[in-house]
C-alpha cells in the first residue's frame with residue numbers, strides 16, 4: 001500500500017493527515033501555535049513555530065504509523081494565505097510573519113491605488129488592494145522598518161517557507177502567489193510593472209511552479225528528525241482555500257464551497273480567467289492547472305466562535321459550548337451578532353469596523369449568545385453567496401468544510417440561511433485532503449486530479465433547507481445587513497480608544 005501526507009498549515013494549528021491509496025485517512029495529528037497581537041489590528045506568528053510544530057507532528061505521525069516509511073511517496077501542503085515571511089541573503093527570517101488577518105496596512109492600500117490605479121490593478125491582479133494581501137505588507141515593512149527591509153533578498157508565503165525548511169528549495173506556486181497582488185493572475189507571471197512601480201527588485205519574488213509539481217525531496221536533517229525517508233518527494237501544494245476546494249471536489253463549473261476555519265470563505269469554481277466581478281470578490285488561480293476560483297471572505301468566522309469561547313466559556317469544549325443551541329429558536333430570541341472582530345473583507349472591505357451584539361436583554365442566556373454568534377458568522381458568509389447569485393451563478397448545493405463543519409446544528413443553520421443543500425464530507429479537513437490529493441497526483445497515482453478527488457472525497461451527510469426557517473432568516477438577514485450601516489460611524493469614533 002502507498003501513502004501520501006497532506007500538511008495544512010492553518011492559522012490556529014498545523015494539521016497533518018496520512019492517507020492511503022484507497023483514500024482512507026490512516027493517521028491524523030494536529031499541533032497548535034499562538035497568534036501574536038501586539039497592537040489593535042496587528043496579527044503575527046513566528047515562522048519557526050510552524051517548522052517546530054510540523055516537525056513534532058510528523059515525528060508523532062510516523063511513530064503511530066505501522067507500515068514502512070518508504071511507502072510514503074509524497075508530501076504536499078495547504079497554507080494560510082497572504083502572510084509575509086521575509087528572508088535575508090542567507091535565508092534567515094528577518095522578522096515575525098505578518099498574517100492575512102493583520103489590518104495595519106490601510107495607508108499602503110491607498111498608496112497602491114494612487115500609484116497603480118484601481119482599474120490597472122484589477123486588470124493585472126484581478127483583485128482590489130486589501131489590507132490582508134501581501135504587497136501592502138511588503139510596502140509597510142519598506143516604509144516602517146527600512147533597515148530591516150534593505151536586508152531582504154526574497155519573500156515567501158507561510159507554507160512556502162515551511163516547504164523551504166523541509167527541502168532547502170525556494171519556490172512559490174500560482175494559487176498562493178495570486179493572493180500577493182504582485183501576480184498577473186491571468187498570465188501566471190510576477191508583474192514586472194507592479195514591481196517597478198514600487199521599486200521592488202523582482203528577485204524578491206520566488207520562482208513559480210504548478211501546485212502538483214515536485215520541487216525536491218526532504219533534507220537528510222528533516223528526514224532524520226521526523227523518521228521519514230529522505231527519498232520522500234515533496235510537491236509544491238497550494239493556498240488553503242485552493243486546497244480546500246480540491247479536497248471538497250470543487251473542480252468543475254457550478255460547484256461551491258463554504259469553509260469555516262479561523263476565517264470563513266465562500267468559493268466558486270471558475271474555468272475562465274476573464275470574468276468581471278469588479279473586485280467585489282477575490283479572483284485567484286486554483287491549485288488545478290489553468291483553472292481559477294472566485295471567493296468572498298469573512299475575516300473572523302471560526303475566530304468569532306473561538307474568541308467567544310475563550311472570553312466567556314474558557315473551560316468548556318466547543319461541543320459543551322454548543323450543546324443545546326438547536327433548542328434556541330431561529331434568531332436567537334432577538335439577538336443579532338456581526339462578526340467584525342478584526343474588521344471585514346467581503347462585502348465591506350473595512351479595517352475599522354468592529355463586531356456587535358444587537359438586542360441584548362436580561363433574559364438572554366449563554367446559549368442564545370452562542371447561537372447568535374453562529375448565525376452572525378453565517379449571515380456574513382451569505383453576503384458572498386448573494387454577490388455570486390447576483391452575478392448569475394446558480395447555487396443550489398454547497399459543500400461545507402473546516403472546523404465549523406463539525407457541528408450539525410451549524411450545518412443546518414448554513415442550509416437555512418444559504419437556502420441551499422449543504423453537504424458535509426466524512427472529514428472536515430478539506431485543505432489537508434486537497435494537499436494530499438496534490439501529492440498523489442504529483443506522484444502519478446492517476447492521470448487527473450478529478451479521479452483522485454473522486455476517490456478521496458467522501459460525502460457523509462446532506463442538510464436540506466427548511467422552508468419555514470429560510471423565510472425567518474430572510475427577514476433577519478436584512479436586519480443583519482443594517483447593522484453594518486448603523487455601526488460604521490460609531491466604530492470610526494471608537495477607533496481612537498483602541499489599543
Ligand SMILES: Nc1ncnc2c1ncn2[C@@H]1O[C@H](COP(=O)(O)OP(=O)(O)O)[C@@H](O)[C@H]1O
Nearest residue numbers: 010011012013261262302305306318402403404
Ligand atoms: N466542535 C466544533 N464545533 C463547531 N466549530 C468548531 C468546533 N471545533 C472547532 N470549531 C471551529 O473551527 C475553527 C478552526 O477551524 P480550522 O479549520 O481548524 O481552522 P484553521 O485552518 O484556521 O486553523 C475554530 O476557530 C472554531 O471556531
Ligand SMILES: O=C(CO)[C@@H](O)[C@H](O)COP(=O)(O)O
Nearest residue numbers: 010011080081100261262263
Ligand atoms: O485570507 C484568507 C483568504 O483570502 C484566509 O482564508 C487565509 O487563507 C486563512 O485561512 P484559515 O486559516 O482561516 O483557514
